[in-house]
Amino acid sequence: xxxxxxxxxxPTPVPEEVLLRAASPIIHHRTPQFRxxxxxxxxxxxxxxxxxxxxxxxxSSGTGAMEAGVVNFLSAGDxxxxxxxxxxxxxxxxxxxxxxxxxIEYNVEWGEAADPDVLKRLLKENPGVKAVFGTLCxxxxxxxxxxxxxxxxxxxxxxxxxxxxxSGLGADxxxxxxxxxxxxxxxxxxxxxxxxxxxxxxISPRAEEMLKRSGLPKYYFDAGSALRSYDSDDTPWTPSxxxxxxxxxxxxxxxxxxxxxxxxxxxxxARATREAVREMGLDLFAKAPSNAVTAVxxxxxxxxxxxxxxxxxxxxxxxxxxxxxxxxxxxxxxxLGNMDDYxxxxxxxxxxMALCRAGFELELGRGVARAEEVFTQLPEKCGRAI
Amino acid sequence: xxxxxxxxxxPTPVPEEVLLRAASPIIHHRTPQFRxxxxxxxxxxxxxxxxxxxxxxxxSSGTGAMEAGVVNFLSAGDxxxxxxxxxxxxxxxxxxxxxxxxxIEYNVEWGEAADPDVLKRLLKENPGVKAVFGTLCxxxxxxxxxxxxxxxxxxxxxxxxxxxxxSGLGADxxxxxxxxxxxxxxxxxxxxxxxxxxxxxxISPRAEEMLKRSGLPKYYFDAGSALRSYDSDDTPWTPSxxxxxxxxxxxxxxxxxxxxxxxxxxxxxARATREAVREMGLDLFAKAPSNAVTAVxxxxxxxxxxxxxxxxxxxxxxxxxxxxxxxxxxxxxxxLGNMDDYxxxxxxxxxxMALCRAGFELELGRGVARAEEVFTQLPEKCGRAI
Numbered sequence: 001x002x003x004x005x006x007x008x009x010x011p012t013p014v015p016e017e018v019l020l021r022a023a024s025p026i027i028h029h030r031t032p033q034f035r036x037x038x039x040x041x042x043x044x045x046x047x048x049x050x051x052x053x054x055x056x057x058x059x060s061s062g063t064g065a066m067e068a069g070v071v072n073f074l075s076a077g078d079x080x081x082x083x084x085x086x087x088x089x090x091x092x093x094x095x096x097x098x099x100x101x102x103x104i105e106y107n108v109e110w111g112e113a114a115d116p117d118v119l120k121r122l123l124k125e126n127p128g129v130k131a132v133f134g135t136l137c138x139x140x141x142x143x144x145x146x147x148x149x150x151x152x153x154x155x156x157x158x159x160x161x162x163x164x165x166x167s168g169l170g171a172d173x174x175x176x177x178x179x180x181x182x183x184x185x186x187x188x189x190x191x192x193x194x195x196x197x198x199x200x201x202x203i204s205p206r207a208e209e210m211l212k213r214s215g216l217p218k219y220y221f222d223a224g225s226a227l228r229s230y231d232s233d234d235t236p237w238t239p240s241x242x243x244x245x246x247x248x249x250x251x252x253x254x255x256x257x258x259x260x261x262x263x264x265x266x267x268x269x270a271r272a273t274r275e276a277v278r279e280m281g282l283d284l285f286a287k288a289p290s291n292a293v294t295a296v297x298x299x300x301x302x303x304x305x306x307x308x309x310x311x312x313x314x315x316x317x318x319x320x321x322x323x324x325x326x327x328x329x330x331x332x333x334x335x336l337g338n339m340d341d342y343x344x345x346x347x348x349x350x351x352x353m354a355l356c357r358a359g360f361e362l363e364l365g366r367g368v369a370r371a372e373e374v375f376t377q378l379p380e381k382c383g384r385a386i
Numbered sequence: 387x388x389x390x391x392x393x394x395x396x397p398t399p400v401p402e403e404v405l406l407r408a409a410s411p412i413i414h415h416r417t418p419q420f421r422x423x424x425x426x427x428x429x430x431x432x433x434x435x436x437x438x439x440x441x442x443x444x445x446s447s448g449t450g451a452m453e454a455g456v457v458n459f460l461s462a463g464d465x466x467x468x469x470x471x472x473x474x475x476x477x478x479x480x481x482x483x484x485x486x487x488x489x490i491e492y493n494v495e496w497g498e499a500a501d502p503d504v505l506k507r508l509l510k511e512n513p514g515v516k517a518v519f520g521t522l523c524x525x526x527x528x529x530x531x532x533x534x535x536x537x538x539x540x541x542x543x544x545x546x547x548x549x550x551x552x553s554g555l556g557a558d559x560x561x562x563x564x565x566x567x568x569x570x571x572x573x574x575x576x577x578x579x580x581x582x583x584x585x586x587x588x589i590s591p592r593a594e595e596m597l598k599r600s601g602l603p604k605y606y607f608d609a610g611s612a613l614r615s616y617d618s619d620d621t622p623w624t625p626s627x628x629x630x631x632x633x634x635x636x637x638x639x640x641x642x643x644x645x646x647x648x649x650x651x652x653x654x655x656a657r658a659t660r661e662a663v664r665e666m667g668l669d670l671f672a673k674a675p676s677n678a679v680t681a682v683x684x685x686x687x688x689x690x691x692x693x694x695x696x697x698x699x700x701x702x703x704x705x706x707x708x709x710x711x712x713x714x715x716x717x718x719x720x721x722l723g724n725m726d727d728y729x730x731x732x733x734x735x736x737x738x739m740a741l742c743r744a745g746f747e748l749e750l751g752r753g754v755a756r757a758e759e760v761f762t763q764l765p766e767k768c769g770r771a772i
Contacts (some may be wrong), residue, residue: 004411011412011627022628023409025390026397026581028704059447059583061623064606099603189624195412197445197583197626217485217603220450237447238575240583241397242408243629318414 007347008320009139009167009293009334011189011196014246015253018193022246029241035233037248042233044251045200048192048259049184050175055202056226059240062166062187065199067095068221069162069185073131073207075215076100080131081122081159083114083150086140087323088164092133099216104129110141110326111295113288116149123157130210131160137168140323142286142295142332144172151180160210166190166199170254171266171292171336182207188243191266191292193250193337197243203227266291269335269344272374276348276367277333280355285330292336293320297329302358304328310354317350341375393733394706395525395553395679395720397575397582400632401639404579408632415627421619423634428619430637431586434578434645435570436561441588442612445626448552448573451585453481454607455548455571459517459593461601462486466517467508467545469500469536472526473709474550478519485602490515496527496712497681499674502535509543516596517546522554526709528672528681528718530558537566546596552576552585556640557652557678557722568593574629577652577678579636579723583629589613652677655721655730658760662734662753663719666741671716678722679706683715688744690714696740703736727761 006013027033045055058064070092074080078101082093085108096103104126108114114134123129132154137144147163154161162183165174169184170191176184186192186200203211203223211223225236254262270291274284277296285295298304304321305328311317322330333347348367355362392399413419431441444450456478460466464487468479471494482489490512494500500520509515518540523530533549540547548569551560555570556577562570572578572586589597589609597609611622640648656677660670663682671681684690690707691714697703708716719733734753741748 004413006412006414008414011414011624014412014628019409019411019628022581023405025405026392026400026575027390028392028394028397028706029582030706031698031704060445060450060606061625063623064446067605095605098605098608187624189412189627195408195626195628196415196624197629219453219481219484220446220607222484237449238397238573238582239447240581240626240629241575242400242405242581243583243626312417318417320414320416 002316004316004318005343005346006318007334007343008318009190009332009336010187012193012334012337013339014193014195015250015338017253018246018250021249022195022242024242024245026241029235029239034241037245039233041244041248041251042230044255047255048170048251049186049202050259051177051184051202053202053204054227054230055200056223056230057235057239057244058199058201058221059197059237060199061196062185062199063091064221065185065187065201066091066164068201068223069183070095070101071099071216071218071221072223073160073183073210073214074101078102078130079104079126079128080133081106081119081126081129083108083119083132083134083145085112085114085135085143086110086138088139089135092164111143111285111287113143114145114150116146116153119150120153123153123159129159131162133162134164136163136165136174137172137290137292139167139293142290142293143288144168144290147174147181148179155180160207167292167336168290170262172290173263176202188247191337192247193253194247195243197240198247263291266335268374269339269341270294272341272344272371273333273335273348275374276371279370280352280362280367292334294333294335295330296333298331299360302355302360304331307331307354307358310357311350315350315354317347319347344371388702390702390704391729391732392704393720393729394704395576395718395722396573398579398720398723399725400579400581401636401724403639404632404636407635408581408628410628410631412627415621415625420627423631425619427630427634427637428616430641434556434637434640435572435588436645437563437570437588439588439590440613440616441586442609442616443621443625443630444585444587444607445583445623446585447582448571448585449477450607451571451573451587452477452550454587454609455569456481456487457485457602457604457607458609459546459569459596459600460487464488464516465490465512465514466519467492467505467512467515469494469505469518469520469531471498471500471521471529472496472524474525475521478550497529497671497673499529500531500536502532502539505536506539509539509545515545517548519548520550522549522551522560523558523676523678525553525679528676528679529674530554530676533560533567534565541566546593553678553722554676556648558676559649562588574633577723578633579639580633581629583626584633649677652721654760655725655727656680658727658730658757659719659721659734661760662757665756666738666748666753678720680719680721681716682719684717685746688741688746690717693717693740693744696743697736701736701740703733705733730757
């Protein structure tokens with residue numbers, strides 16, 4: 001027997017309760033029965049997103065909601081600052097260019113967090129910028145950005161602040177209303193413990209004003225249509241009924257655990273992972289590591305792709321490789337969503353054994369021991385990862 | 387005990403086998419394991435769509451693929467003919483207008499099928515039209531259009547033929563390659579017996595040529611990105627993994643039954659439904675009825691919305707009401723996807739009892755008897771509904 005253990009930063013493993021809820025018989029969406037489910041989901045989403053704003057649900061991957069975050073608020077010829085510190089920051093630039101929005105890119109070196117002072121300078125040098133696009137957790141590098149400081153930098157400039165929180169939500173601390181974030185982009189398949197196929201877009205009153213003046217073309221991702229349906233717990237198009245039912249259960253589990261506890265659990269798993277891999281003699285990639293994912297440099301003389309293949313096909317443990325220029329050079333361990341301390345123990349043990357087989361010199365069990373030390377301490381208070 | 391029976395033209399009931407397959411543990415999509423599932427799904431989709439062309443899968447409702455059918459092939463200022471005979475035909479016009487494509491509308495009266503001669507005339511009067519948008523089964527009216535004749539009318543004009551087959555596929559006969567259809571739009575939640583959340587877009591070589599010259603903005607629904615990933619059984623964005631696994635099982639069931647048999651089963655269920663409701667003294671709405679759905683006029687002096695509410699909340703049988711101007715004036719019985727003769731018997735029996743309770747004069751059991759007569763005849767050969 002070889003069990004499969006999905007330890008990637010998305011898609012993440014889905015609890016059996018959620019899988020089975022999503023396997024409920026299909027009910028029609030234009031009924032009081034479905035509207036009652038959607039009403040509950042809408043209310044729970046606000047709590048998990050920590051926002052008073054409506055959180056729209058689209059049937060799409062997270063990329064769809066990123067596109068919605070551009071096309072609903074801007075017009076052709078507008079300029080926007082894009083904080084690009086990895087594959088997903090860069091995606092905002094691609095979407096902007098596709099819609100004739102001019103992205104002023106703040107290129108952050110992969111592995112580093114955005115510097116709010118640089119952003120402030122860019123905003124001063126480029127008056128009239130309509131929006132700033134940023135990322136909470138940049139999944140490709142494992143970096144968490146300081147969104148509170150980014151929000152302060154943007155505050156008062158008149159620019160809309162749009163944050164991709166797809167992989168960070170439910171793992172890294174995030175308070176969009178308090179931090180001045182207008183639009184939050186989310187996805188189902190990360191911290192929300194639901195299969196991929198749903199994406200989210202929260203919309204502040206200021207964003208709603210910009211929506212009215214936006215001239216970019218849109219139809220499926222038109223937040224205006226979605227908002228008009230939202231108030232009656234409806235959707236403009238056929239919703240992904242089964243995934244929304246699953247999401248209802250997943251959000252219930254998250255709120256039962258409590259958002260503070262959920263964030264603290266992620267902080268603790270992340271810290272144990274970081275300390276353990278360092279104990280194995282490996283180097284971390286991210287200078288400001290997220291609670292959602294730990295990016296680790298592949299040691300010299302080790303074939304990174306072969307290592308991950310052995311872990312996945314030999315041991316049944318799936319972690320993620322590097323993306324773009326970092327393919328084969330880093331790997332990324334997800335500790336996100338439906339995971340606990342023993343999932344971390346397993347991936348660390350698997351990593352030690354795979355490294356050992358690959359000829360890397362290390363003492364078996366030392367990384368796991370370090371994680372046990374972390375886990376036997378009291379969990380730290382909800383907050384930024386150490 | 388009151389069981390729920392979903393008898394709408396979409397979403398349709400999903401077989402338990404498919405629901406449970408979609409509840410399988412999540413596997414990562416960038417793995418040989420998932421690519422192997424996707425390879426099988428891609429091959430099966432071609433068989434079910436009866437096309438040699440690639441059938442792209444999007445994570446969205448059918449409306450998303452309708453939008454993809456516009457934005458991938460046209461440019462701003464292009465003119466297109468839209469055959470608008472109901473809510474879904476009209477949606478193509480809305481999408482065109484949203485993207486500055488000028489729709490020349492062929493307005494077909496609701497309940498009637500498009501006349502290929504009128505289309506021929508429109509094409510002659512409007513040279514340079516870049517595309518014709520049409521609908522196989524117009525779900526809002528229950529009409530099936532003669533796509534073979536529409537294909538003949540368009541043939542040789544240089545216009546691209548895009549057909550929304552969302553609700554007709556797997557119910558009405560449809561042979562896009564033989565009939566000159568370039569682009570087929572599909573959805574998961576109708577004849578394909580899968581939960582809502584997946585949509586499809588097949589692309590002929592001619593459509594692929596137009597894709598290269600299209601100037602409309604797009605990102606999530608960019609068929610170019612999707613085609614580049616398609617050849618390696620991959621997707622540009624995170625796919626809806628669980629729904630695709632479910633689809634794999636559903637397509638397997640459809641192909642095991644055989645497409646000819648599947649279409650014949652739908653034709654037979656549709657004929658029994660039509661003859662039974664007429665036997666009850668009701669009138670049909672569609673002049674050219676689809677195998678997917680039967681639209682029935684609500685008798686005078688009967689409250690159509692109350693009738694459907696009693697069926698749904700009192701009897702657990704969900705049929706669809708009228709849309710747009712026909713709300714309360716017609717209702718629509720779906721016989722689509724995972725349904726057999728006894729599902730038809732139940733909805734007919736429920737309808738007879740609900741009509742009787744509502745004060746409509748009819749002899750209980752006569753409609754059901756007529757359906758039994760149809761069902762005891764040999765199934766007609768695969769083909770257009772009688």
